[in-house]
Amino acid sequence: MHTEKLKQKRITRINSKVGRDINRSIILNTVRKHQPISRAEISKMTRLNKSTVSIIVSSLLNEDLLVEAPDRGGGIGRNPLDLSLKHGKHFVGAISLDAPCTRVAVVDMDGTIKARDEIFTKAVSPDTLIPQCIGRLNALRSTLGPHRFHGIGVSVAGIVDSTHSRVIHAANLQWNDVDLGAKIREHISDNDPITVENDAKASALAEVLLGTRNTASPNLIFLLLGAGIGAGIAIHGKIIAGNTHAAGEVGHMTVVEGGEPCPCGNAGCWELYASERVPVRWYAEKKQSSPASQAALTLSDVFGAARGGDVHALHAIHLWGQHIGVGIGDMIRILDPEMVVVGGAITQIWDLVSEDINDAAWGRGTFARKRTTAILPTSLPDSPPLLGAAALSIRRIFEDFSISL
Amino acid sequence: MHTEKLKQKRITRINSKVGRDINRSIILNTVRKHQPISRAEISKMTRLNKSTVSIIVSSLLNEDLLVEAPDRGGGIGRNPLDLSLKHGKHFVGAISLDAPCTRVAVVDMDGTIKARDEIFTKAVSPDTLIPQCIGRLNALRSTLGPHRFHGIGVSVAGIVDSTHSRVIHAANLQWNDVDLGAKIREHISDNDPITVENDAKASALAEVLLGTRNTASPNLIFLLLGAGIGAGIAIHGKIIAGNTHAAGEVGHMTVVEGGEPCPCGNAGCWELYASERVPVRWYAEKKQSSPASQAALTLSDVFGAARGGDVHALHAIHLWGQHIGVGIGDMIRILDPEMVVVGGAITQIWDLVSEDINDAAWGRGTFARKRTTAILPTSLPDSPPLLGAAALSIRRIFEDFSISL
DNA sequence: CTGGTTAGTTCATTGAAACAACTTATTGGT
DNA sequence: ACCAATAAGTTGTTTCAATGAACTAACCAG
DSSP: SSSSOOOOOOEOSHHHHHHHHHHHHHHHHHHHOSSSBBBBHHHHHHHHOHHHHHHHHHHHHTTTTTEEOOOOSSSSSOOOOOOOOOOOOOEEEEEOOOEEEEEEEEETTSSSSSEEEEEOOOOOOOOHHHHHHHHHHHHHHHTSSSSSEEEEEEEESSSEHHHHHHHEEEETTTTTEHHHHHHHHHSSSSOOOEEEHHHHHHHHHHHHHHSOOOSSSSOOOEEEEEEEEEEEEETEEEEEETTTTTTTTTGGGBTTOOOOBBBTTBBSSSHHHHHHHHHHHHHHHHOOOOOOHHHHHHHHHHHHHHHHOOOHHHHHHHHHHHHHHHHHHHHHHHHSSEEEEESSGGGGGGGHHHHHHHHHOOOOTTTTOOSSSSSEOOOOSOOOOHHHHHHHHHHHHOOOOOEOO | OOOOOOEEEEEEEOOOHHHHHHHHHHHHHHHHOOBBOHHHHHHHHHOEEEEEEEEHHHHHHHHTTTEEEEEOSSSSSSSOOOEEEOOOOOOOEEEEEEEEEEEEEEEEEEEEEEEEEEEEOOOOOOHHHHHHHHHHHHHHHHHHOOOOEEEEEESSSSSEETTTTTTEEEEEEEEEEOHHHHHHHSSSSSTEEEEHHHHHHHHHHHHHOOSSOOOSSOOOEEEEEEEEEEEEEEETTTOOOOTTOTOOGGGGGGTTTTOOBOTTTSSSSSSSSSTTTTHHHHHHHHHEEEEEEHHHHHHHHHHHHHTTTOOHHHHHHHHHHHHHHHHHHHHHHOOSSSSEEEESSSGGGGHHHOOOOOOHHHOOOOOOOOOEEEEEOOOOOSOHHHHHHHHHHHHHHHEEEEEEE
C-alpha cells in the first residue's frame, strides 16, 4: 500500500459525527491553550452545554489524551476538577532533513523532546538517508517504553508539496522531485500518518503550537535564516501554502537594486545579503587573512570575535542585521502580522542585531509608523525545523480536519 | 440603539442549529458557484444526503433566494430541476467613499448594479457626506420597486478597523478616527447590517465573489492603483485584515533604494513610483510645457498621447509599469498567490503595460521561475471599490458565520 | 449542621442528517 | 404501445448528538 491515506479530513458538510469531531477538537484545543481548566470553564468558554462537555471530556480521558488533577482548592462551592493534557503517553516522530545536519527526535505531544539524534552528511540520495532516519527513530522509540505513536512529521530545507508529500527541490540535499511520502511509507506501518512540509513553514507551525508567544489567533511570520532564507506565514494559526507551494520563498526578493548577481538570474536578492554565509564572508574579506583560513572561518568565529569586541566582526553583523531588516520591513508592510519571529544561529547574538533589524525594517523617518509588529527571536527551545517537524504531527492530534466552503 | 448588532457570527461550537446554518450556507454557495445545478448534483458535491438537500433547498426557495428552472432536457432518466440564484429580489446598498468622487449604488445579490449615483466633493466632514450618501441611496432604492434589503456595505480609501466599523485614517477625505458605523446607523434602520472596509480589501472581496476569474478557493492579491496604492489579500477567499488593520498597506514598501524622499519619512516608497499621479508628472516634466498646462494635465491626457504614439507618454507609461511590477514581484515571492489582479485607470491601457509589469515582477534572469502567478486586470465590470462595498454586504447573505478554533 | 454556592452527572427532549423505500419522469428496446 | 432501466426527487423512520432541567457531589461560612 503506497497510497497516502489519512490526510487531513476536508469537511464539506456537517452531520452529527462531523459536528462531534469538531466539538471534540474545540474542547481539546481549549484545554491545550488554557490548561489547567475545569469542565465548567470549558463550558463557559465554548458555550457548549455542561453535559456535552462532560461526555466529550470523559471520552478524552478514556483516550488518555487528558488527565484530571484532583483539586485546585480555594473559592466558594464545590471545587473544580482541573483538566490538563496528558504527558508521557502520546509521542510523534520528527525528522528535519537538511545537509550537513539531519535531526531525528521523538517528541511528546506538548512539544517536549523525549529523545533525539543527529546525522551529519553531505548531500545523499533519499534512498540512503531515509532508511537511516527511520532506523534511528525506531532506536529512539525503543528506549522510551510503551506509548501511543501518532505518526511522523518531516520538515525539509527546500520547496515541498505538502499535499502530496513530495519534495520539489531541496538545494542543500540536491534532491529534485522526490516522492518522500512513498519512500518513508516503505519503512513504516501503514497506520502512522506521514506529514511533509517545508522547514520554515513547519517552524512557523511549531512557534504557533508549541511556542510561548501564544496569542488567541496567531498571525505571525517565522523567518528561518540558515544557508538560505525561508519564511513561514501563519494567518489565524494556519500556514499559508501558496499556489505552487512557494509562499514564503523570500530568498529572491530584491532588497538591493542593482546589487550582486544571483544564480537565480536576478541581482540583489535578499539571500545574498541575509543568509548565514554572508557575515562570514564579509568578515573574512575585511580580515584579509590567507585564503585557506578564510575558507575555514565559521559563523561561530564571527560571533566570538564580535563578542570579543572585534570591530570588523561587529560591522559585518550590524550590516547583516540591516539587510535582514529591509526584507522584514517589506513583509510587515504587506501582511501587518502580530510579530515576526526569527530562527537560526542569529538568535545567539540577538542583542547585537535587534536594533539594526528594527531600524532597517521600520525606517528612521519621523512619520514612520509606530512599531506595531514585534520582531523577536524564536521562543522554541530547540532547533525550529525539528520542532516544526514534530508540530506537523502534533497538529493532527488536536485538529484533524479543516472546513472548506 | 447605537450598538452594532448583527456582526458576523463567530462560531465556537457546533450544535444542530449551527450545523444546519453551515449546511445551508454550503448549499447556497454551491449554487452560487455552479449554477445552474440540480439537487442531485449538490448532493454529490457536498456529500449531503439527497433528502437533506431537498429540505434545505425548499427553505431557500421559500426565502426567495433560489429559483427552480423547469427542465434542462437530455440524458437518460428523470430530468434534473435546475436551481439558480434569484435575481431582482435581494439588494444591498454600496457606498465607496473617496475624494474627489464618492459613489453610491444599489446592487443585486449577483453583483449587478441596479442603480447608481456619484457625489463629487473635496474633503468634507463625515457629518456632511454621510447623510448625503444615505439620501441618494434611499432615492435610488425608491426607483426600484419592492425588494429585500440586506444592509449597506461601505468601502473607504483609507485604513479601516472593519471589526468596529471605524475609519482610522483616510488621506484624501482628511478623516481621522471616525466611528463611521455609528454615523451611518443614525440615518438607517436598526435592522440593516452595516459593514465598513478598506477599499482595496473590499475590491479583493468583490473579485473573489463577483469576478469572473473564479477558482475553487481563490488566493489572490487585488492591487488598487489610484491616488495611492493599496492591496487586498485573499487567502482561501478570506480577506486578511492584519494586526492593525494594515495588511496590504503596501504604498510605503521600499522599491527604489535611496529614491525620492516620501512624506512618510523614508525614501523610495512604492507610492512615489506607482500611483496614478506619477506617469502624469513624468510626462509633464518631459513635455516642458508651461507650469499652468502641466498642472492641468490628466492621466487621460497621458493615455491619449500614448495611444497616439507620443514617445514621451509611452515612456512614462512603460516606466510606470516597470515600477508597479517590482512591487508586485515582492508580493508574489512572499505570498505565491494564484493571481495578482490590478484595478484602477491603468486597466484602460493594460495592453501597453502588461509586459513591463510582468518583466519587472519576474526578472529577466534565465533561472527566473516559470511565471506561475498571473498578473491580470480586474474582471469587475464597474468601479472595484463600489462593487467591493456591495460585496461586503453580499458576503453576509451567503456566509454569515466564521469558524474559529 | 444548615443554607448557599458552584461543579459535575443523569435523563428526557429536540433538531437535524442519514437511510431506505417510495414516486415521478424520462429513454430505449422489443 | 408497453416494459425494463435509470435517474431525480420525496416521504417516513431511524440514529446521533446537543440541550435543558433536575439531580447529586463537594465545599464554605456562620
